[in-house]
Amino acid sequence: MSDHTLEAAEAAEERQPISAAVAGRARWAVTAVFFVNGLLMTSYIARLPGLKSEHRLSDGELGLILTVYGVAAVLTMQLVGVFVARFGSARVIRLTLVGLPVALVTVGLAGNAVLLGLAVLVLGTVMGVLDVAMNAHAVAVERVRGRPIMNGCHAAWSVSAATGSLLAAGFTRAGISPTGHFLAVGAVFLVVGLLITAWLLPPSADHVPKSPDRKRVRLGWRAGWTRTLLLFGAIGFVTMVTEATVISWSGVFLHDYHDATLALAPLGLTAFTACQTAGRLVGDRLHVRYGAPALFRAGGVVGVGGLAVVLLAPSPTAAIAGFGLLGLGGSVLLPLVFSAVGHAGGEGPGAATFLSRFTTFTYAGILIGPALVGWSAELVGLGWTLAGLVPLLVGVVLNARLIAFADHNRRASALT
Missing domain, CATH: 1.20.1250.20 (MFS general substrate transporter like domains)
Known part of the structure; x- marks a missing residue:
């Protein structure tokens, strides 16, 4: 699709008001995104002891891998404003909900410490983008509905973190390796992620209405540091x-x-x-x-x-x-x-x-x-x-x- 066609489609969407039913479905959809995010991230964190043992990592090496995750997430999330401006937060979420299970499985399949570090780098990159995009979409839903939903979204994350920890304990007790664990939850939540994103708000919800007195939104590395x-x-x-x-x-x-x-x-x-x-x-x-x-x-x-x-x-x-x-x-x-x-x-x-x-x-x-x-x-x-x-x-x-x-x-x- 050309840029002109994409812009025309988005302009047509902006002229269409978002109904209460669509906004209501989007509220539950973005809450579910928080749940998936928390469960998949907790699945990774809870199996770190197993990964450490499997790859015979020292405490320092594990600390370095954890640092790689955090740095990758922080650096990548700085560009999410650009991604949302170009594609809309719903599309960014949809892409990351495909990439996140795949990245998690890659962590499990890593054959050595170097490949594990690279897989964790990819996982941190995808997670950083999703963290920002899902919160941005929750804000868009709040704006459209005129009611707060952020506490409910973060409650879903808290529940999913507990659920992910319990699942990890169950997989570990059953003798299932981190790879098998990640394949199971990755396959299930890849499908779940694709289903729930169909209910997210259209891209028009992320676009500032055009008006003569509106200043151009600044994006990029230097924007936003007020x-x-x-x-x-x-x-x-x-x-x-x-x-x-x-x-x-x-x-x-x-x-x-x-x-x-x-x-x-x-x-x-x-x-x-x-x-x-x-x-x-x-x-x-x-x-x-x-x-x-x-x-x-x-x-x-x-x-x-x-x-x-x-x-x-x-x-x-x-x-x-x-x-x-x-x-x-x-x-x-x-x-x-x-x-x-x-x-x-x-x-x-x-x-x-x-x-x-x-x-x-x-x-x-x-x-x-x-x-x-x-x-x-x-x-x-x-x-x-x-x-x-x-x-x-x-x-x-x-x-x-x-x-x-x-x-x-x-x-x-x-x-x-």
């Missing part, structure tokens, strides 16, 4: 450092500082993730009722309170309850920030560009957060290190005014 984006990025970084810290260090903290048994120590993470999922399941309704800034402030205050309970708890059980409060309060923070960033960036390509820049900060929080905590714990102790998260989270709460973008559709030009 002061507002940097503030959003700081919020996202702190939020993800906190979550990654709980995932990596909650069990150690309960065991070393609260004398929890080895059987009891993992329950801190269990409480955190269960309450996080529950909070996200009701987050969209609370968003509608109270507004994004108020919900963000309330969630942040509950999260800070939960962390304080963790630090001051007189028993392991009380500390576990504190981790639950931290998960409940923090559950709405990241979805609200994603929604605010997308709406602050404008429509379509602008939203995708802003989201790609923002996701750089969240990935950084995930990748380097646990390491920073480890280094700090070596210097001042894990308790004081976790206490250092309190003022950072308070700073996040104090910037809740930025989250008002999640309640209003504003142009990216208003940010400069």
Whole structure:
């Protein structure tokens, strides 16, 4: 299809209003995309011990492969705004949902450490594109429907992560290799991915309506780096450092500082993730009722309170309850920030560009957060290190005014 024909088709689509039925189906479709994303990514992460053993990797070599994944994802996602501008977020999602299962299977089939690293590079590349495109499409659905859906999308991801972990445990217990595991889930979710993308919004949903006073949307490597984006990025970084810290260090903290048994120590993470999922399941309704800034402030205050309970708890059980409060309060923070960033960036390509820049900060929080905590714990102790998260989270709460973008559709030009 020529560029002229493609532009003519997209122009015709722009003249067609999107019906409530189409928007409703798109809401469930993009939620399902989040589920597929989380399940396939967790399938890979959960089988890392098996891959490490199969390829006889040292800890350093495994760390290098994990770094390759993160760097590939971060670099590629910077171009997603260009992809969305050219093809629309639905088409980008469709392509990545084909590529993701294939890349996952390639990881399983890698015959040596070098090929494994290359396969992981491809997996990280595809995952980085999908992460941004699916959030951009969720923002487009919010705009079309006039109602928030981001908490529900991230709740689906949380549920799928738990599901993926359980599936991985089942495959491992059954003696099935990572390759067999990846082939099974890859085949199923390749078909599922193709089916659900048929319900996504048309490409016209990603295009800024043409008007005389609209400034041209800037794309490419330098676009989107505004002061507002940097503030959003700081919020996202702190939020993800906190979550990654709980995932990596909650069990150690309960065991070393609260004398929890080895059987009891993992329950801190269990409480955190269960309450996080529950909070996200009701987050969209609370968003509608109270507004994004108020919900963000309330969630942040509950999260800070939960962390304080963790630090001051007189028993392991009380500390576990504190981790639950931290998960409940923090559950709405990241979805609200994603929604605010997308709406602050404008429509379509602008939203995708802003989201790609923002996701750089969240990935950084995930990748380097646990390491920073480890280094700090070596210097001042894990308790004081976790206490250092309190003022950072308070700073996040104090910037809740930025989250008002999640309640209003504003142009990216208003940010400069």
